[in-house]
Amino acid sequence: MSEKHIVIIGGGFSGTALAIHLARYGQAGLKVSVIEPRPQLAQGVAYSTEDPAHRINVPASRMQLAGDEEGAFDRWFRSSPDFQVDTDALWHDGTVYPQRGQFARWVNEQFRQQKQYSAVELTHIHDRAVSFHAGVVSTASGAKVQADVVVLAISHPPPALPAILTSLRGHVGLIADPWQPNALAKVGADDQVAIIGSGLTMSDMVASLHRKGHRGKITVFSRRGQLPRPNLSGNYENRELNYLQPQQATARGWLRRIRQEVTDAAAENLPWQGVLDDIRRHGQQIWQTLSLTEQRRFLRHLRPWWDVHRYRIAPQVSTVLSQLQASGQLTVMAARLLAADAAEDSLQLTLQPRGSSPELYRVDRVIVTTGPAHGALLNSDALLHQLATEGVIQADPLALGINVNALSQTLNAQGLANPHLYVVGPAARGRFGELMGLPQVAEHAESVARQLLSIAPSSSTHASSHERID
Numbered sequence: 268m269s270e271k272h273i274v275i276i277g278g279g280f281s282g283t284a285l286a287i288h289l290a291r292y293g294q295a296g297l298k299v300s301v302i303e304p305r306p307q308l309a310q311g312v313a314y315s316t317e318d319p320a321h322r323i324n325v326p327a328s329r330m331q332l333a334g335d336e337e338g339a340f341d342r343w344f345r346s347s348p349d350f351q352v353d354t355d356a357l358w359h360d361g362t363v364y365p366q367r368g369q370f371a372r373w374v375n376e377q378f379r380q381q382k383q384y385s386a387v388e389l390t391h392i393h394d395r396a397v398s399f400h401a402g403v404v405s406t407a408s409g410a411k412v413q414a415d416v417v418v419l420a421i422s423h424p425p426p427a428l429p430a431i432l433t434s435l436r437g438h439v440g441l442i443a444d445p446w447q448p449n450a451l452a453k454v455g456a457d458d459q460v461a462i463i464g465s466g467l468t469m470s471d472m473v474a475s476l477h478r479k480g481h482r483g484k485i486t487v488f489s490r491r492g493q494l495p496r497p498n499l500s501g502n503y504e505n506r507e508l509n510y511l512q513p514q515q516a517t518a519r520g521w522l523r524r525i526r527q528e529v530t531d532a533a534a535e536n537l538p539w540q541g542v543l544d545d546i547r548r549h550g551q552q553i554w555q556t557l558s559l560t561e562q563r564r565f566l567r568h569l570r571p572w573w574d575v576h577r578y579r580i581a582p583q584v585s586t587v588l589s590q591l592q593a594s595g596q597l598t599v600m601a602a603r604l605l606a607a608d609a610a611e612d613s614l615q616l617t618l619q620p621r622g623s624s625p626e627l628y629r630v631d632r633v634i635v636t637t638g639p640a641h642g643a644l645l646n647s648d649a650l651l652h653q654l655a656t657e658g659v660i661q662a663d664p665l666a667l668g669i670n671v672n673a674l675s676q677t678l679n680a681q682g683l684a685n686p687h688l689y690v691v692g693p694a695a696r697g698r699f700g701e702l703m704g705l706p707q708v709a710e711h712a713e714s715v716a717r718q719l720l721s722i723a724p725s726s727s728t729h730a731s732s733h734e735r736i737d
Contacts, residue, residue, distance in 0.1 A: 274414035278303025279311025281692025282420030288716035290381035314371035320474035326362035360500040424647030427640030464636035465489040492601030497585035554700025642666040663697025
């Protein structure tokens with residue numbers, strides 16, 4: 268291979284996984300640099316947390332970088348000293364759910380091993396990319412990095428503050444970004460807490476409060492009031508669907524199909540999880556058969572239901588939620604926020620429960636867990652803003668991330684592909700649909716690596732997983 272430099276901008280899971288695959292498949296003469304401001308790689312939003320209550324939400328045996336290494340992380344964790352210390356990681360069915368920081372450490376170790384033994388030159392540039400012009404990436408420190416190919420691995424912008432809460436920005440009682448360091452430090456043990464959003468981030472925050480010994484009442488609300496479903500204990504069979512049978516390519520058509528498949532599975536004493544897992548494995552193919560109108564219809568009406576069934580929570584966290592609900596400390600409701608006002612050091616919320624009259628809630632803290640503002644991704648980062656302003660990249664039509672083609676190459680404002688600028692990870696999900704969790708993100712990283720190296724796609728079979736990266 269002639270000298271070639273691939274620069275990956277962003278060193279969370281997606282960017283680090285891509286670098287590892289490039290090192291595995293590449294040859295001497297290839298240089299791969301990851302520009303990431305964090306001191307350690309693989310520590311994006313999901314895996315940078317050090318809170319012991321934050322666990323991967325699938326068994327460790329289902330977490331890997333590629334299908335041919337099934338169980339590698341599980342074996343690594345069980346042989347580590349941390350396994351002996353973290354007694355809560357072992358569930359009663361024999362599976363382990365390590366703290367999420369453990370997975371980041373394992374992935375970072377794979378990077379270090381490749382850096383040591385691969386013929387490919389791997390480098391972590393501890394800096395932040397701020398612009399890209401004429402094949403040169405400029406960083407915040409003033410460095411200039413010449414690149415033959417640039418891959419954008421920037422996926423998760425900060426959360427957006429709901430419009431009703433913007434007047435309260437800076438109020439001591441408002442926790443607008445729960446992923447900021449020590450975000451929950453200001454929550455007192457007896458504080459009354461309201462949490463906006465009822466998904467995975469909410470589950471993490473409640474688990475954190477519980478670990479800290481919080482005793483105050485917690486009110487969780489979202490438009491539908493749905494909690495993530497727990498994972499099943501033990502192994503279960505997946506129900507393989509017949510994708511050759513005629514199928515209406517609409518959101519409603521697939522909803523009917525899945526409901527029927529779940530009913531049929533129940534008649535065979537098979538869990539609904541097996542049906543959803545098979546749908547997930549074929550999710551990208553299904554997504555790309557839908558028209559843009561049907562994709563929008565899915566996002567508007569069905570996505571919340573898909574999310575709570577697809578992205579499940581670890582049994583340790585599910586147990587905490589169930590215990591707090593049973594004791595009355597935790598209440599989950601379907602409601603809309605109508606108003607929010609400051610009341611000295613506390614906040615007064617006006618909620619409209621579904622099918623009921625507005626109610627007033629006075630709380631000490633409000634935690635926003637509505638997730639990253641993916642629709643604002645291109646304005647969340649100096650580099651992305653520059654590329655978008657110059658028309659080099661554009662948002663995808665669904666406002667989920669960056670517009671790319673089937674090869675993950677970015678499309679400019681005229682809709683033309685740039686063969687030297689790629690996207691890896693969740694920012695490409697407008698095109699691919701199911702691209703927010705493992706193994707899909709790992710598979711995408713491997714696919715992009717092969718594309719960059721002109722290697723045929725892998726035919727390996729990837730293990731089932733449900734871990735969401737957010």
